[in-house]
Amino acid sequence: xxxxxxxxxLLAEAVLRVMRRDGLEQASVRxxxxxxxxxxxxxxxxxxxxxxxxVFAFRTVIDRIELRLAGLEPEPDPRRRAxxxxxxxLPLDDERRAENEVWLAFTSRAMVDxxxxxxxxxxxxxxxxxxxxxxxxxxxxxxxxxxVPAEAERLHALLDGLAVHAAMRPDIHTAESLTTAIARHxxxxxxxxxxxxxxxxG
Amino acid sequence: xxxxxxxxxLLAEAVLRVMRRDGLEQASVRxxxxxxxxxxxxxxxxxxxxxxxxVFAFRTVIDRIELRLAGLEPEPDPRRRAxxxxxxxLPLDDERRAENEVWLAFTSRAMVDxxxxxxxxxxxxxxxxxxxxxxxxxxxxxxxxxxVPAEAERLHALLDGLAVHAAMRPDIHTAESLTTAIARHxxxxxxxxxxxxxxxxG
DNA sequence: AAGTTTGTAGTACAGCTGTGCTAACAATCA
DNA sequence: TGATTGTTAGCACAGCTGTACTACAAACTT
Numbered sequence: 160x161x162x163x164x165x166x167x168x169l170l171a172e173a174v175l176r177v178m179r180r181d182g183l184e185q186a187s188v189r190x191x192x193x194x195x196x197x198x199x200x201x202x203x204x205x206x207x208x209x210x211x212x213x214v215f216a217f218r219t220v221i222d223r224i225e226l227r228l229a230g231l232e233p234e235p236d237p238r239r240r241a242x243x244x245x246x247x248x249l250p251l252d253d254e255r256r257a258e259n260e261v262w263l264a265f266t267s268r269a270m271v272d273x274x275x276x277x278x279x280x281x282x283x284x285x286x287x288x289x290x291x292x293x294x295x296x297x298x299x300x301x302x303x304x305x306x307v308p309a310e311a312e313r314l315h316a317l318l319d320g321l322a323v324h325a326a327m328r329p330d331i332h333t334a335e336s337l338t339t340a341i342a343r344h345x346x347x348x349x350x351x352x353x354x355x356x357x358x359x360x361g
Numbered sequence: 362x363x364x365x366x367x368x369x370x371l372l373a374e375a376v377l378r379v380m381r382r383d384g385l386e387q388a389s390v391r392x393x394x395x396x397x398x399x400x401x402x403x404x405x406x407x408x409x410x411x412x413x414x415x416v417f418a419f420r421t422v423i424d425r426i427e428l429r430l431a432g433l434e435p436e437p438d439p440r441r442r443a444x445x446x447x448x449x450x451l452p453l454d455d456e457r458r459a460e461n462e463v464w465l466a467f468t469s470r471a472m473v474d475x476x477x478x479x480x481x482x483x484x485x486x487x488x489x490x491x492x493x494x495x496x497x498x499x500x501x502x503x504x505x506x507x508x509v510p511a512e513a514e515r516l517h518a519l520l521d522g523l524a525v526h527a528a529m530r531p532d533i534h535t536a537e538s539l540t541t542a543i544a545r546h547x548x549x550x551x552x553x554x555x556x557x558x559x560x561x562x563g
Numbered sequence: 564a565a566g567t568t569t570g571t572a573g574t575a576c577a578g579c580t581g582t583g584c585t586a587a588c589a590a591t592c593a
Numbered sequence: 594t595g596a597t598t599g600t601t602a603g604c605a606c607a608g609c610t611g612t613a614c615t616a617c618a619a620a621c622t623t
Contacts (some may be wrong), residue, residue, distance in 0.1 A: 406599085411580095
């Protein structure tokens with residue numbers, strides 16, 4: 160007998176493999192069951208519907224990312240801590256490249272699938288909060304402007320933009336170029352710590 | 362009799378409507394034909410395959426964006442020109458919000474659909490080139506750092522990141538907040554025109 | 564030991580898909 | 594006039610989809 164929770168994980172991983180190889184629309188109940196080496200009936204024993212399976216697969220990805228972040232060794236220097244956390248979120252190796260592609264597919268699907276929307280928003284909020292913390296710490300150390308919410312939003316957008324670009328053009332956006340891009344942004348934040356006048360925008 | 366080119370456009374617009382309302386996977390030959398008020402047979406007269414229809418619909422979106430950019434009135438001041446071009450690329454109104462959602466769906470699909478990949482890369486290259494031009498002009502006027510390729514990449518990622526965020530959370534990312542975010546970035550570029558030392562990154 | 568729950572498999576069903584095919588109608592040209 | 598071409602419609606086909614259902618074995622409970 161296999162642990163049910165473990166079997167659900169195996170099925171979630173089968174979903175992710177199929178999604179990455181053939182696209183989200185190929186992640187049918189049949190294809191996922193075959194990928195996992197199970198029958199349709201078995202799969203349905205663990206997930207009552209396809210939607211449930213998809214939600215669980217997405218949740219698995221989110222959990223994995225959060226676990227990795229929580230496992231980072233403590234780093235007192237805010238600049239180095241920022242770089243490490245952000246590097247952990249970028250698709251620098253194959254495992255995270257896969258997660259990134261899956262994230263993109265789920266994000267797109269969540270535009271029209273209410274069940275996935277809540278999860279997507281959860282991931283969005285978590286990433287936004289993480290960026291806020293990073294910028295707040297940098298700002299407190301004089302390494303970022305004082306307008307923390309604005310800089311957090313900018314960092315968040317930059318991070319997701321880089322992730323999308325890396326998914327689209329993995330040949331151009333190598334691990335090194337992504338890391339460098341983030342490092343450059345953090346450097347730039349440190350050189351403009353003075354609050355700017357908000358009256359001459361537009 | 363209707364102009365064939367015009368009818369193809371009508372069908373492409375039907376694709377975009379269905380995609381935005383029900384998701385890309387609902388943009389089947391049948392649904393699109395019904396949306397356009399035509400029979401399946403008629404649709405197939407204009408597009409020999411579903412792939413052809415999709416590619417044409419994507420191309421329509423790209424053409425529309427390029428047309429809008431080309432129609433911008435000339436603006437001598439590089440800072441204001443940058444802001445205007447970038448505002449044109451952000452999902453600030455309903456029409457461009459629709460385009461943005463469609464772009465996201467196509468981008469996701471292009472991960473596994475070779476026919477769309479070429480178009481997606483074309484759009485990516487065009488946007489990248491546009492960002493490069495903007496930054497180069499700003500840099501020449503002393504309003505941006507001298508490392509133009511790096512800053513172009515940063516601006517490009519920021520732009521796409523904001524677009525993704527706006528698609529995910531249109532309630533948070535209003536037209537005003539998007540415009541402000543870009544304006545703030547352009548301001549920030551102007552305050553750090555000195556080239557930075559590349560040796561202490563990481 | 565009997566009964567109950569849990570896991571696995573297989574099948575059936577209605578509904579959708581893309582595509583190929585045929586037929587009818589309109590317009591143009593010889 | 595007849596013939597050809599362009600346009601619209603509709604159907605048939607094979608194949609896939611999610612879900613419901615039954616059947617059977619293994620494990621656990623009482």
